Amino acid sequence: MFESIRKHSKFVMILLFLLIIPSFIFVGVNQNYFTESSATVARVDGHDIKQSDWDNAHRMEADRLRAENPSMDPKFLDSPEARYATLEKMVREQVLLRAVQKLHLTASDAELVQTLQDIPAIASLKNADGSLDAKAYAALLGSQGMTPEGFEANLRRELSLNKVLGTVSDTAFATNARVKQTIDALYQHREVQVQRFDAKSYQSKVQPSEAELKAYYEGHSSQFQQPEEADVEYLMLDLASVAAGITVSEDDLRTYYQQNEQRLAGPEERRVSHILVKVAQDAPEAEVDQAKAKAEELLAQVRKDPKGFAELAKTQSDDKGSAAAGGDLGFFGHGAMVKPFEDAVYAMSKGSVSDLVRTDFGFHIIELTDIKKPAAPSFESMRTELEAQRRQELAQAKFAEMAEAFTNTVYEKPESLAPAAEQFKLKLQKAEHVARQPQATAQAPLNNPRFLEALFSSEVLENKSNTNAVELAPGLLVAGRVSEYRPARTLAMNEVETKLSQLYTQAKSAELAKAEGQDKLKAWEAQPDTAKLGPAQVLGRDKTENLPQPLIDAVLRAPTNSWPQWVGVDLGNAGYAVVKVLGIAERAAQDTQTVQMQTQQFAQMSGMAETMAYYELLKKQFKVQIKVAHP
Template identity: 35%
Template sequence: MFDAIRNSKRFVQVFLGLIILPFAFWGVDSYFGPSRGGGELASVGGSSISQQEFSQAMRDQQERLRGQYGREFNPAMLETPEARQAMLDSLVTQRLLLLHASKSGLATSDAQLIDVIGSIPALQEEGRFSKRRYEQALRAQGLTQTGFEAKLRQDLTLQQMVQAVSDTAVVSKASAERMIAIQLEERQVSEVTFRPEQFSAQVKLSDDAVRDYYEKNRKQFEIPQQIRAEYIVLSREILAQQTTVGQDEIKSAYEKNARNYVTQEERRASHILIQSPVDAPEAEQKAARAKVDAILQQVKKTPGDFAKLAKEHSQDPGSSEKGGDLGYFAHGAMVKSFEDAVFALKENQISDVVRSEFGYHIIRLTGIKPGKVRSFEEARESIVAELKAQMAGTKFAEAAEAFSNSVYEQADSLKPAADKFKLPIQQTGFFDQSNRVAAGPLAGNDKLFMALFSDDALKNKRNTDAIEVAPNTLVAARVLEQRPAELRSLESVKGEIERKLVAEAASRLAQQEGEAKLSQLSKGEPIALNWSPPQTVVRQPMRGLAPEAQRAIFKASTNKLPAYAGVHLSKGGYALFRISQAGTGTAKGEGDPRAKAQSAQLTQLAGVEDFNAYQAALRERYGVKIDKAALAKNTNE
């Protein structure tokens, strides 16, 4: 099941992106218990979704998008009523699915959970799961094993439910064939483009045109108000840097977690397997034993041919092509009889026949990595980092409150808070509300950014509140200097306006010329035009062909050829097209990748419809109530 999920269809991933949100690890009980406070936004089957949960989801979604898009991400996109409604809908859907899973007795087993955690590359050492790395990763993120695994179980359960719904999506063969025929349609097209620059010389601006445009569009030429600010940052990372750890604490942590610094002995082996389950008929077992005995004799005669013989005879599909190589593994990775034999061999030694539940094995030990204990000095640096992170995490909640109070109570300067917490006061360049580049790290948080442009910050030069800009990161800022808004002079923008007006007028002339030519061609009048060589145009996006042009080409009737189409280009000017041939591309059998792609898209659409219907049924069954007034109030705050 989980292999299927790892290789799931694209629309399964889309669903999961909507409903599995990266918010805090509340734990399973939180979904079916009382609200965590802060007011109720929605109720699902009698279980509340609180303001606090919603706010946490919004913050974590913001961080996920910022990590994905970097500076291109604009936090304002999540502040719209539509975005907030979409987030609440996502929380409702997640709650519905988990509620239904609980009522239906659906859950992720321990074995499935272990399989998924063990397959996470960041938790592996040399390709195998590392308990030490797992515990380090949890500590670094301030998570408990119980909380992390509870949340992961939820996500995996959601994956299974979405997979189950998506697998029911069915598209009829006739629908698929019709869509494929449309999508594979092709047209042979030549083009003539009427560009604005071809008509620029014909444009004559009146004496008053520039001044009139300037007077009617003064807003375009305003330089907005700009400010320069100073700011301080308090974060868990900064507290960790400021934290000192005593020698006794380091030694105590080393001794307490000694098992984390032990690397087990690992061995590398190759084998030849002749399959024979323990419950196979006796005659089959005897035949398998005779076969493996014969292979063992060949191995003993020519040990150097072990890999060759494994490729020829081994019935283990996972290793036979690699000459029987199983790689390195530690105790506990293999079945007992096989493991006992491997750890009893010397390097390059070949075993006698070994019986396991899978059949008969001939094993060769090809490598040994002795177990190792990391010394205190070797582990010291990582221990110090972990202790600092833990101590900083504990300190942050208390420090955050004191930091917030300090910037609020001594609001005319950031220096008292900076001195108290040993923080550097940093400065930005000048920036305005639409151009945030010079605002540096302040630009990424809308709440902080807008606080700097509030009346209190601008007129009174008071500190902003301490605002959380990322998990465990607070920023307070203060306006240092202002530049008032001003209007650029007509003389300074005259050339800019002239170029704009000429370009617009030239574009209109180009479009008029193109439309006139299209009218003549449509009437059958002969016209000499410099057509481009024909090219094949398909419905899929094409480099160098504007989307509006592509739509015009396929909208044109081809009952009579040549046919003609024209379009106003979004960048100005006009494009005229001559369609000389039209036809439908044909799929090259069932394996044609184009046909497969179109069928997959239709299946995706069907899956979306099925999932929407499934959600609607769950809403009807369990009942969903949304407090729209509370959501609107939340949006305005």
């Protein structure tokens, strides 16, 4: 749900990096219970990113993406490119953090409030008077494993980070001349005639002899490899199964309710009014002194006549948003205000007035007008939720104990998984024809590269021993062993007769098609009147007519110094094509809506280009080093 924050806040940075890196990429890193590397994999402005940091970040992102996209291909998630992209993301965040600090960028309370209001799920929690239902808000965040304070702190941080690149992208603009020049080139159409020489049409001419098949087999042995494979056994210990076996007693549940009664009631909220004398944080000393003197004078008036606070706020406060209401800021909880302001408020008693409080906005005089402590919901109304929470807590504690014992058992009794299966009441599962690399059809845990790496390690294969316990995800351990191993080998010629014949015929047909196509191209260039081509048609990037992309690319790359241009296109196993490019076809006039859309797209692309350039400049400024080779 909270991904909508990014969508509704129009943060260009996110769109930018979705384009830079094929996102939706990150994959879990499985660590056993005994190893952790601390090697430095990247450095930003003297700050080291360690291998362990990278592994943890990769695993967390993978868990999130798997939860959001259960059908995501594990091979894609577990690729070296995916892991590297995680590292680039971590570097990016460090670069932006350094930029925020150096440029003194912060998100104001007003920006935070506006962003929260732009999130539909939060906006829907408003009361009739326009105030936010704090209890419903806390419950909503709690269902996502967050507190209001933590969520708002993270959101404020994201707002600050996005200011670094957002300010650059917002300056992009596009003139009509630039848009027309770019769009006309991008969507240029060319009139052509095409003659295809399809490889399939030549298959009947291919009658391979035994000697030809043997020569092809010997020259292309890599096409006839059977990868190494193994038959395996494995055990899985997971938190869900542990939780299912736990029963929570009535006494335990009531004790748990009493211990958490304050938390269940929700956070205390305080209502204040304030008078602000505005002065910038970096203002000259004389200006600060002048503002402070005015604030002290106002504070003296408040001390003399506390009941006149509201009237004084209306006429003297520089916070025009609250001045009209006598300085009233309404109720708020922890994390809603800047820290010096919040610290002062929560140190006050009801009805009291603070001393001067200095923040980035200036000097505040604060009056605490009310304190709201919500009552906890009844035990009966919370029973189901409490039971689930308590069961989960007990399960996590029990899983931690079992995980340690499970890890020790499979390690100390490496000759078999049976002892662990018996001790922990786990089903010993088996699988045949397991490959070293994750297969598209494989199910967990046999699609996990770390577990497969453990299964096919030299120690496990040579000693015929158990793997160490491997953590696939939080709350999920697996251990396995290889019952039978079959190394990689080249299949004998008699085992691949059908495949051999198909591959040879396919390759030879493509050769024949290409040879005839090249002969025709040479003859037709010399004598254009003899050419036998298809009817003229118009092609372009947005008008492919279902023709192969290499053909479209070749047509658009043809020189424009003279017409016609003859082009030969190798289509690989599909054959060959001869194309006569007759010239540039006039592009139809675009309607106003299309032109506006293209202008907007061009402006966005220009902004992205400028933003990427600025990011590269920041990388140089902060001396970014990535010590891992790009895959």
